[in-house]
Amino acid sequence: MEKVKALEATGSDFSTFRHTVIQRRRLRPDDVEIDIKYCGICHSDISQVEMINQTRQPLVTGHEITGIVKSVGKSVTKFKVGDRVGVGFFVDSCGECQYCRSGQEQFCERGVVSVFVGKDYDGSQRQGGYSQSIVVKDRFVLSIPDNLGLAEASPLLCAGITTYNPLKRYGIGHGSKIAIIGLGGLGHIAVQFASKLGNRTGALRK
Structure with a gap:
């Protein structure tokens, strides 16, 4: 596990954010580790922060993520260290059901894994992009062209694709x-x- 710095919401508004340290998993063969440069603020982030008083669980939000590839798993061929990439709201799915095979992972029969809402398949709590880095399965990482700034690309990962x-x-x-x-x-x-x-x-x- 790798420890990284992050911003964590502890209450139902953005004034409750505090610095914290979270753990990211070690690279799996199909993982990409991303050094985060920008992460937008989406209404979904605000909604989840507003719900913290109900869940009573501090949370690292953020799902309009852009950055630079820091390392890749041994099976990753599409990305290399130094590539400019982005990650949106979904970070994993079973990859085997009819919906995943047709490119509609949001309907995954096992349940799609989001970047910070809920848990990963291994039972660990997902933590979002208001942090230094993130580890994501390569199928959910997107290339960002050189002529598009990382800051400008960030909101396209949610508001844009919607x-x-x-x-x-x-x-x-x-x-x-x-x-x-x-x-x-x-x-x-x-x-x-x-x-x-x-x-x-x-x-x-x-």
């Missing part, structure tokens, strides 16, 4: 018409994605 996925899934392209309801954190990213796809966009506000 809006990009339906555009991609339903074949939105040139000539399509879409409606974006609300121009908050996700809405303005959706507008940018749609404009890059050559779409006409409409924004509706309640």
Whole structure:
């Protein structure tokens, strides 16, 4: 196990954060260790912090993670030390059920493992990206192109994919018409994605 510094929430608001030390597992053959450079603040992080008084368990949140590969397991071929990478909300799944095989790990029959909510398959509590480093199965690590800054890429790991996925899934392209309801954190990213796809966009506000 490797000890790393982290920020831990101990109560139901962000004023309760404190410095702490957590343990990351030793590298498994298919693991990637990432030196974290940036981690966004998503509403899901805020929601989990607000629930701490109910669970009474301190928590290291953060799931819009970007950084540099620090080390890789012996079976990892897609990544090497020094690569620019990112990690989103999911960090493991069984990899064998019908959903995992079809690329829909969020429906994993065994139960998908999230970056900080709940426990890993080995029973250990997951801890998120407000820390120095993280160890993640290689299937859940994403490459970040050199022309995209790590800070700018960070929110794309949750807010970005949440809006990009339906555009991609339903074949939105040139000539399509879409409606974006609300121009908050996700809405303005959706507008940018749609404009890059050559779409006409409409924004509706309640």
